[in-house]
Amino acid sequence: xxxxxxxxxxxxxxxxxxxxxxxxxxxxxxxxxxxxxxxxxxxxxxxxxxxxxxxxxxxxxxxxxxxxxxxxxxxxxxxxxxxxxxxxxxxxxxxxxxx
Amino acid sequence: xxxxxxxxxxxxxxxxxxxxxxxxxxxxxxxxxxxxxxxxxxxxxxxxxxxxxxxxxxxxxxxxxxxxxxxxxxxxxxxxxxxxxxxxxxxxxxxxxxxxxxxxxxxxxxxxxxxxxxxxxxxxxxxxxxxxxxxxxxxxxxxxxxxxxxxxxxxxxxxxxxxxxxxxxxxxxxxxxxxxxxxxxxxxxxxxxxxxxxxxxxxxxxxxxxxxxxxxxxxxxxxxxxxxxxxxxxxxxxxxxxxxxxxxxxxxxxxxxxxxxxxxxxxxxxxxxxxxxxxxxxxxxxxxxxxxxxxxxxxxxxxxxxxxxxxxxxxxxxxxxxxxxxxxxxxxxxxxxxxxxxxxxxxxxxxxxxxxxxxxxxxxxxxxxxxxxxxxxxxxxxxxxxxxxxxxxxxxxxxxxxxxxxxxxxxxxxxxxxxxxxxxxxxxxxxxxxxxxxxxxxxxxxxxxxxxxxxxxxxxxxxxxxxxxxxxxxxxxxxxxxxxxxxxxxxxxxxxxxxxxxxxxxxxxxxxxxxxxxxxxxxxxxxxxxxxxxxxxxxxxxxxxxxxxxxxxxxxxxxxxxxxxxxxxxxxxxxxxxxxxxxxxxxxxxxxxxxxxxxxxxxxxxxxxxxxxxxxxxxxxxxxxxxxxxxxxxxxxxxxxxxxxxxxxxxxxxxxxxxxxxxxxxxxxxxxxxxxxxxxxxxxxxxxxxxxxxxxxxxxxxxxxxxxxxxxxxxxxxxxx
Numbered sequence: 001x002x003x004x005x006x007x008x009x010x011x012x013x014x015x016x017x018x019x020x021x022x023x024x025x026x027x028x029x030x031x032x033x034x035x036x037x038x039x040x041x042x043x044x045x046x047x048x049x050x051x052x053x054x055x056x057x058x059x060x061x062x063x064x065x066x067x068x069x070x071x072x073x074x075x076x077x078x079x080x081x082x083x084x085x086x087x088x089x090x091x092x093x094x095x096x097x098x099x
Numbered sequence: 100x101x102x103x104x105x106x107x108x109x110x111x112x113x114x115x116x117x118x119x120x121x122x123x124x125x126x127x128x129x130x131x132x133x134x135x136x137x138x139x140x141x142x143x144x145x146x147x148x149x150x151x152x153x154x155x156x157x158x159x160x161x162x163x164x165x166x167x168x169x170x171x172x173x174x175x176x177x178x179x180x181x182x183x184x185x186x187x188x189x190x191x192x193x194x195x196x197x198x199x200x201x202x203x204x205x206x207x208x209x210x211x212x213x214x215x216x217x218x219x220x221x222x223x224x225x226x227x228x229x230x231x232x233x234x235x236x237x238x239x240x241x242x243x244x245x246x247x248x249x250x251x252x253x254x255x256x257x258x259x260x261x262x263x264x265x266x267x268x269x270x271x272x273x274x275x276x277x278x279x280x281x282x283x284x285x286x287x288x289x290x291x292x293x294x295x296x297x298x299x300x301x302x303x304x305x306x307x308x309x310x311x312x313x314x315x316x317x318x319x320x321x322x323x324x325x326x327x328x329x330x331x332x333x334x335x336x337x338x339x340x341x342x343x344x345x346x347x348x349x350x351x352x353x354x355x356x357x358x359x360x361x362x363x364x365x366x367x368x369x370x371x372x373x374x375x376x377x378x379x380x381x382x383x384x385x386x387x388x389x390x391x392x393x394x395x396x397x398x399x400x401x402x403x404x405x406x407x408x409x410x411x412x413x414x415x416x417x418x419x420x421x422x423x424x425x426x427x428x429x430x431x432x433x434x435x436x437x438x439x440x441x442x443x444x445x446x447x448x449x450x451x452x453x454x455x456x457x458x459x460x461x462x463x464x465x466x467x468x469x470x471x472x473x474x475x476x477x478x479x480x481x482x483x484x485x486x487x488x489x490x491x492x493x494x495x496x497x498x499x500x501x502x503x504x505x506x507x508x509x510x511x512x513x514x515x516x517x518x519x520x521x522x523x524x525x526x527x528x529x530x531x532x533x534x535x536x537x538x539x540x541x542x543x544x545x546x547x548x549x550x551x552x553x554x555x556x557x558x559x560x561x562x563x564x565x566x567x568x569x570x571x572x573x574x575x576x577x578x579x580x581x582x583x584x585x586x587x588x589x590x591x592x593x594x595x596x597x598x599x600x601x602x603x604x605x606x607x608x609x610x611x612x613x614x615x616x617x618x619x620x621x622x623x624x625x626x627x628x629x630x631x632x633x634x635x636x637x638x639x640x641x642x643x644x645x646x647x648x649x650x651x652x653x654x655x656x657x658x659x660x661x662x663x664x665x666x667x668x669x670x671x672x673x674x675x676x677x678x679x680x681x682x683x684x685x686x687x688x689x690x691x692x693x694x695x696x697x698x699x700x701x702x703x704x705x706x707x708x709x710x711x712x713x714x715x716x717x718x719x720x721x722x723x724x725x726x727x728x729x730x731x732x733x734x735x736x737x738x739x740x741x742x743x744x745x746x747x748x749x750x751x752x753x754x755x756x757x758x759x760x761x762x763x764x765x766x767x768x769x770x771x772x773x774x775x776x777x778x779x780x781x782x783x784x785x786x787x788x789x790x791x792x793x794x795x796x797x798x799x800x801x802x803x804x805x806x807x808x809x810x811x812x813x814x815x816x817x818x819x820x
Contacts, residue, residue, distance in 0.1 A: 021800050023797070030797075095793065098792060098793055
């Protein structure tokens, strides 16, 4: 297998993630898209680690997974509060800072 | 962090050289014989506990006081009890071996900053003077704590009051025990802060908070001098030894070494004297002290009579060699210090005559007595001045607490002697008798405390060329006796003029009064020269710290110890008794000078002058502050109108039209155009950019990614190129 396959897959995943973050209105779907982007990055890290035969990339991948778990915890909490306060999970209603 | 329980490097080197050559080399760096050592009894080495414990107590009371059953005063009492215990142990350990400790100063230092040879430290400096002050502060502070429990019962800020008392005790002890002038300055400012907090304790009344501000700002004027002086002590040491230091031992030795220029010493002494003037209520900065009586009475007793205000005198005694050399005390008949003290004696005593507020009488009396101390220092009577500080602390605290007892139970929180007091002798016997003892001690009646100490100051002043000031002191003693008689008459004799039922105060108030009365009556015998008891000479005098005794051997001047003069003592007693007698005739028998102020114009003028406090307040607020506020502004306005405008007019029409032209075209069109253009441009761009701030997070995210992509492209192409 070539390195580029992994990278292309990661790029596709990352683009889908960006698309989701920008277009989806539901906060949970936005969080999922962010998760997708994180996973694309993790995939890159693992791929490079394999390619370079170095363990640092793997260590970083583990870190990213850990951080992602924490981040999703906070994120879900935020979405929960948004839903409770605005009676909907849609984040486009959060525009109080409009200039 | 480095806790150095070591000797000062400088003094250690000297100690070694002392052992080698028997002290012959000392003349290079001064006649240094004092050494700081930690090879002494436990308490002398651990004197830092004395200020650390009340400091901890301050925080405990502040944070937990309100939740405790007694609202925090139990913590204050426990800390004061331990401080008193330590003070007693300290005094005991010092006194029992005072002769053995000659030439030694105990304590520890902790260096918190070091740069090359330069070290800044905090530490303790235990010698006779410090021990004496620790004992005074501990006694008065403990009694004031007990007294305050009753006096402030049910007060709205009871807990904060006790917290502030603890902080005050801690800061005062730190000031007293500090081993460098920098730390002394910190303690000095901290006691000033506590004084401010406690004067303004009942800040709901505007007068009280004004008095607190006045005290704070007036002492601040003096503190400018102190700060300057403290910085200059550093350079004195640098001039003498090559390495600057704030250390008190080093400063004293440097000042006596003879290698420092006289001008530097004089300027330093003068700057420090300004600090003393501010803190110790000396003329002309004494005006804050009477107003400081707005605070609770126990505070007046503790801070504004017995301890804080003598901090100035203490400073004078602490770095006495600087004053000694700077003002040439040993050789002249007039110097700024003795002059300030002498004036203050008379000003304070004169102003005390016209006060109707009992606490203000005592406040002016304090000013006058502080004048005695400063005059004593200025006249070379170090021991006598410090002895007077000691006795004065006892009887003045007694008088203040007595006046508080009168106000608390006799006149219902009024201090006006003419309206709400009178005839309290029968109703308050304990307060009356203790107050009488205090009055007699203050007036200098044999054998109470004030007799010995005042007499010693006068005897010493009369011995070494300061005879003029001895006469001033006699006049001051006469006036003291007279105004105190007036005060006692108005408070305790005659008819009761108040509108309440006066009764004796309870035990929490009377017991401290009795203790202080016993002390006021007896402490004078500690240094009763005619009986050959000179404990202050043995215990307190800094035989080690200031090598005065050494200077004697070389034919120099030294701290004076005038022999007891029976004549002077008799004169002093007669003067005091005649003061009392004249006041007695005046007030009881209504003989002599009744109606003088109505009949005699000169007397009337003097009375008005005194009632208006010599117009010093007017001078400060209206003339000095007013001058900067009004006159200076008016002067500027006048200069602006007449001179600058005149110049403009003289340049003629050409300039005017040129100005017109430049106004119309350059200023309005050109410069204003640019300014307006800038304004409208930013407004336009702002309103355009405003649209970007949609408040939609996802739009922001899209911009973010666009930016990242753009940066990515740039990075790729730049790297390729």
